[in-house]
Amino acid sequence: MKLHTLLKATAIAASLAFSAFTFAADIDVNANSNDIAIxxxxxVSYFTQSAPVKGAAEFSATYKNAIYQFASEKNRDAFKANPEKFAPQFGGFCAFGVTMDRKFDTDPLAYKIVDQKLYLNLNAEVQQRWLSNVPEFIQTADQNWGGIKGKTDAVLAAASE
Incomplete structure (x- = not known):
């Protein structure tokens, strides 16, 4: 009887663990512990407003297993129609960090739109460095992204030591 209970408990635990991995945000998308991105x-507000606007849980959409929130149903629907157009580059990780083969968190208010693409930075100070040579940094980050996709920042940090 105890063995049967142990097997059942193990099966349930494995099932729960698998489902947690199934719904967790993609490793290449910067999201918080609740899978909320940016x-x-x-x-969408980065492209349509004079400054980014906080979204609301009632207007949300999932992309690459991360949850994006929107200020309106209209913005949510625009995102759902073309998420690649509005989702931040490099999965929302710091664009300058990607130039250094790293995946750093970002401040949603440290951003720049270049060629209709959204780039985020770690903070305002890092953004100032990024702004000093945006074209070169974008080129370097584009080249580096393929090599760091699929890896956590912890793995990347260990590799750079």
Missing amino acids: GGYDP
């Missing part, structure tokens, strides 16, 4: 900011 700190809950509306990605």
